[in-house]
Amino acid sequence: MVGNIKISKTEQGIYKVEIENEDHTLGNLLSTVLQGLQGVNIAYYEIPHPLENKLIIYIDLEEGIDPKEKLIEALKKIKEINLEFRDKYLQKIKEMNINIED
Template identity: 40%
Template structure:
């Protein structure tokens, strides 16, 4: 293992900003029991997330024509856990649909951030106080 890989595993803060997204936390998401044997349906639990990610991710996953169903729930308001269920028609797995949804959501956020920064640089805005 190289020193660079060692840094990525040990301390994500030392990794350059453009490489930080490559750091994977295996405790962040897990597949819940009850997944279909063929992989077309599965439930996932994402820790330390709420409706903000849940609704946006559900929307992005449902835009995929290969996805039959996607829904999410917060099991209990005092627990910071998000459960998401994905069922596909069979051409892709639920795990693939989740990855595609996360990638699409990330790309959308990048576009919004870029457009926002572009408008700030232009300076063509006013600040109106009520």
């Protein structure tokens, strides 16, 4: 379960999003989707230390863009991708007459 989320700005003007209780799974997915959004110059993530249960995402945005709005936009995009995958998966299973309910 996602823990606390903190957003700050570095001296270089890059936003730093710290998310507790998350790992590479969310970091890779979120940073990849962020990179494809308009107004995002670059997005990447790191796990500071294996014993720290924390994910840090860095986002360089064009001037005047709110990092919270971009995070929400990215999460909505991830949800859309997930739903599209689910629908295609279920359709294929139906076409193949496979029963997945036990």
